[in-house]
Amino acid sequence: MSNDANPGNSVHSRDGADAERASRSPFRATLGALLRDRLALTGIIIVTLLVLAALFAPLIAPQNPYDLAQLDIMDNRLPPGSESMSGLYYLIGTDDQGRDLFSAILYGLRTSIIVGISSAAIALVIGASLGLLSAYAGGKTDAILMRIVDIQLSFPAILIALIFLAILGQGVDKIILALVITQWAYYARTIRGSALVERRRSYVDAARSMALPDRSILFRHILPNCLPPLIVVATMRVAYAIMLEATLSFLGIGLPVTEPSLGLLISNGFEYLLSGDYWISFFPGLALLLLIVGINLIGDALRDILNPRREG
DSSP, X not given: OHHHHHHHHHHHXXXXXXXXXXXXXXHHHHHHHHHHSHHHHHHHXXXXXXXXXXXXXXXXXSSOTTOGGGOOGGGTTOOTTEEOTTOOEETTOBOTTSOBHHHHHHHHXXXXXXXHHHHHHHHHHHHHHHHHHHHHHOHHHHHHHHHHHHHHHTSOHXXXXXXXXXXXXXXXXXXXXXXXXXXXXXXXHHHHHHHHHHHTSHHHHHHHHTTOOHHHIIIIIIHHHTHHHHHHHHHHHHHHHHHHHHHHHHTTSSSOTTSOOHHHHHHHHHTTGGGTOTHHHHHHHHHHHHHHHHHHHHHHHHHHHTOTTOOO
């Protein structure tokens, strides 16, 4: 009798395991795969620490680099470990304007992260919508939109950003707008390729036969199946947006001098590198490097995990 019960129990246990495996959400499965990847886990830890440091910058930073009343020009270019006349300890030194570099980096990280995520999110919405429309509509609509994408992608992104910032001027909102204009085409191209494949699936024909509205077919049926490559591109583009903002600020056309960003801090110390005041550029550059490397480690792992041709 016990022998007859064992096979049934094993079948039920296998069915339960299969049901549990099938019930796992794609998000949980992807997160689990990321946490098992050492490089991805390293990237997650780096990005999490930097984001938390930027988020709590007003509580962590010993000085507000935006408040000119807290700055003392006599404290400019102090080396790491120095102490001011007022008793303020400068962990990694000061820049040429007397700002505490540690505080300036924390606030600069906040600016870089806001600019990178905001511009990538807005560009994703615009690019994904136009890419879906192009693939679903086809014909002249597809041809016109894709020619616009081809023309934009033929120009370097930094050149387009330089032109728009020369017209719009400086400011966080201006640089976000310029980065959106330079990035939307990448999302449109990516999702169009995936949507062209999905458009020929049987579930799209079934949805059309049920007379569902085109908007519902696009955003409730096709879009969810196009998300994996879009997530990978979005992750990479966040890192690229942060790097591009730093480049523009380094050139002096990104953010104003009153709003310290990582690129501007690197630019401030560039002329002092040969005179021995290395810390003014080195530490902001190190923070920028860690942020971009951390995001790219996550993006590389996501590309491998979400690759439909991946074995296993």
